[in-house]
Amino acid sequence: MTVLVVPPLIHAGVAFTSVAGPEHIGVAYLAASLRREGIRTVILNFDLDTYLKVMKHEGFVEVQPDPVDMADRILAEDPAFVGITVTGPTLTTSLELSAELKRRRPELHVCFGGHQATSAALPLMLEETTIDSIGLGDCDFTLPSFVRGVIAGEDLAGFEGFYYRNDDGSLGGGWKTGARKGDLIRIEPNPAHKPADSDKYALWDLPHPARDDLMTIRQHTGANEARLSTSRGCMDFCTFCATSDRAGFRRHTLRPPQDVVDEITLLNERFGIDHFWLVDDNFVSRSEASQVRAAEICEAILASPLRTTMRAYFRADAFDGRSDLLGLMFRAGVTMGLIGVESATPRRLKYFGKHCTSDQVRSTIRAIREIGMGLQIGYIFFDPMTSFPDMREDTNFLMEIDEAYNLFNFVQSMDVYPATPYRRMIQNKGLGHFDHPYRGGFRLYEYDDPRIQPLAEAIDEEYSPPLMAIDRSLMRLRAFNLPRLRWLAEGGVLNSTEEDLWSRSNRLAEELFGVLAKRHTEWMHNAIDNAENDFDRAAFNHTVTALQVARRGELRQLERIAKEVDAVATRVHAHLNGHKPTANMEREDASWPIG
CATH class of the missing domain: 3.80.30.20 (tm_1862 like domain)
Known part of the structure; x- marks a missing residue:
């Protein structure tokens, strides 16, 4: 089981000013990519409770689950891989959560992703030992293979698009060789049935995002x-x-x-x-x-x-x-x-x-x-x-x-x-x-x-x-x-x-x-x-x-x-x-x- 986590935006005010609702499309795309490859995936969006209260005008107090509460919900899914999407306002919470998860399940693989994690990937990996890997940039086409490798205990040497820890504790991985920082990385650079306009539309084979959060929002509001x-x-x-x-x-x-x-x-x-x-x-x-x-x-x-x-x-x-x-x-x-x-x-x-x-x-x-x-x-x-x-x-x-x-x-x-x-x-x-x-x-x-x-x-x-x-x-x-x-x-x-x-x-x-x-x-x-x-x-x-x-x-x-x-x-x-x-x-x- 893979669990993808959206940490709560505590004291960020975003729940009250954003008009687009709490669905996290980036995580929804990752879930869809994983499920397309047959990998069981759960999305846990810890922003949902706050947004639902605001949307229903039930009050303006931000729900603030602590790392212990979040870890309880995550570990209840019995995951082998946990991916946490990290933004600037949620970085501290994400680090506290990863520490709590590793304290209780040291063997559990915890992976960070998102623009904040990408921009500070090397120092994060060097200083935060509770992070096992970091996905670089958009990971839609790399995450499924990486998750399979981690769960199967495979040697990740040479895997591109992630930083990770080798068995000896050293760091491995990085951006794709020869690529510019920020380039979209594919495991198969030339997939079959590639359309003629694929150079213009690089996301031609991106699956439609999983709509778990949307179904919850619809149910409640x-x-x-x-x-x-x-x-x-x-x-x-x-x-x-x-x-x-x-x-x-x-x-x-x-x-x-x-x-x-x-x-x-x-x-x-x-x-x-x-x-x-x-x-x-x-x-x-x-x-x-x-x-x-x-x-x-x-x-x-x-x-x-x-x-x-x-x-x-x-x-x-x-x-x-x-x-x-x-x-x-x-x-x-x-x-x-x-x-x-x-x-x-x-x-x-x-x-x-x-x-x-x-x-x-x-x-x-x-x-x-x-x-x-x-x-x-x-x-x-x-x-x-x-x-x-x-x-x-x-x-x-x-x-x-x-x-x-x-x-x-x-x-x-x-x-x-x-x-x-x-x-x-x-x-x-x-x-x-x-x-x-x-x-x-x-x-x-x-x-x-x-x-x-x-x-x-x-x-x-x-x-x-x-x-x-x-x-x-x-x-x-x-x-x-x-x-x-x-x-x-x-x-x-x-x-x-x-x-x-x-x-x-x-x-x-x-x-x-x-x-x-x-x-x-x-x-x-x-x-x-x-x-x-x-x-x-x-x-x-x-x-x-x-x-x-x-x-x-x-x-x-x-x-x-x-x-x-x-x-x-x-x-x-x-x-x-x-x-x-x-x-x-x-x-x-x-x-x-x-x-």
Whole structure:
């Protein structure tokens, strides 16, 4: 038996801000690869309990299983091999879990994987004796053979794609000989029946992911939304990213368009999934090949009976030379886009390695608004090298692009990951204090202007789970449900009463979002002024309380709108797909924690 483990994101806040649910697609793919080779596999996702509570609005306290509890559940499966997927926030928990497993079952093979484990593979293997091996990069095509070898007690000498311990305690393995770090490794580099376009679509024979977690989510919440991956990696080079080409975790690889549509069809027919949260780093990029593939996926969906919606990641420059593509995507159901904007200032964009200008961001967002697509943005408000002029410009830019309605965009601080150019950059400037390759956390830095740090820390402390939950609900209304209603209206499936509801709700909601944006912008400018002039924490806390009181009226109106809009969108969308309405990723009929 092989057990694949997703450790819990303790105190990470992700359970309250992620809208795509707790399913871990990477682990689901590994489980599918193992099962395809006849290897019995169980997924234990220790994030599920927390997410399910949040999705059902049963509270905002993160479930925190300790290593002993997790080991109990894992060992109850009587595994011969345990694989733990490791991210930055879960590394400490993963190490504690591996130590507990080895204490109780010294012969049990424990393998780490994921971008965090890959980036620090050698020091982890040298220093952490409770780790027996580490999978490098994407292990879909290497893990089954490796697991078979481990369970059979075979000599692993020469096995590529993993670091492991030899019988004498020395380290063996590594990336494939002659390959670049991050290349996709295959045991059989030239499998039989290789299609003609395999060079273009390297993931052509990737099995569809195992949907164990989705079935659990459906059982407990009835959710009609799911994660979907159509590609891996990213061809760009953001300096802070742990999974870009430059970081060396994985290269940019694609699935064939028809395979993507086949999986969407299967999930829609088998589970009644109406909405897909695409987890690709970039569903479409500025490259012609990526644009052509995105268009082929959309055209195949339009030619099918499918009437599903999607949220897709893309860059602000993704539509250079293809101005028609954004409209095609919306017609095909991409009703929501996520752009990593990060900042408005040229100085910050340069050291972030974004290679996009604020004018490109303005142009793409303007086009998104015109066609009615919903928008979610990534925004790194605080980082060690920002300045007071930068923060003021970034605040004003959020107001300009109509993204100041959500407090989340004002509160994000940089998490600095190992092996990234950004980490080396702040280390060289004397701002980073990362004295160990993988231990110690991701905010071991000081600010170039030390007056900014107290504000960043205060905002991080005050941004509580209830505030996160409100932001989540605001985003779902503006970026998810209202665009979904517009898409249904443009598809000709709303009756006159429903169209009137969409028109009235959208108009009133935008007015209220505008009021919230002004309140948030004024609050942020006040906080920046406070920090620039000998930060007064008590005064800052007072402004947080005053803001929450001042915006209650707008939030209560938006709450009423959200419930009405969700009920109609869910019912009509389900009917369009020929099944009964179930539920969204969370109970939107529940009361918002407005206070």
